[in-house]
Amino acid sequence: xxxxxxxxxxxxxxxxxxxxxxxxxxxxxxxRAMGWFRQAPGKEREFVATxxxxxxxxxxxxxxxxxxxxxxxxxxxxxxxxxxxxxxxxTAVYYCARAKVVSSTRFVVNxxxxxxxxxxxxxx
Numbered sequence: 255x256x257x258x259x260x261x262x263x264x265x266x267x268x269x270x271x272x273x274x275x276x277x278x279x280x281x282x283x284x285x286r287a288m289g290w291f292r293q294a295p296g297k298e299r300e301f302v303a304t305x306x307x308x309x310x311x312x313x314x315x316x317x318x319x320x321x322x323x324x325x326x327x328x329x330x331x332x333x334x335x336x337x338x339x340x341x342x343x344x345t346a347v348y349y350c351a352r353a354k355v356v357s358s359t360r361f362v363v364n365x366x367x368x369x370x371x372x373x374x375x376x377x378x
Contacts, residue, residue: 263372276350284328287353292346304358
């Protein structure tokens with residue numbers, strides 16, 4: 255069983271930055287892609303960013319491209335999401351997830367383990 259624990263969420267003003275972390279229990283973290291998703295009230299969970307197991311291949315949703323950066327440290331079993339130039343529409347619960355595959359993927363069906371989520375609120 256893989257456990258994922260997110261941290262780093264909070265309240266920030268528009269234009270500000272936050273860095274989310276996702277710590278994974280030992281296991282197969284380093285040989286799987288990882289991803290970040292978010293869900294706003296009344297909306298479906300949506301893809302934010304993904305990174306392959308090596309850390310060199312990334313993909314971003316269009317709304318966050320150029321503002322968010324996903325990285326990973328396999329030695330620490332941790333994946334990060336650096337969020338800059340935050341906007342009120344970025345407000346959501348952010349979830350990290352472990353993929354079933356090694357390549358980066360934006361599809362929910364390709365993920366098998368999820369964290370509990372961390373709230374990000376951006377005020378205008």
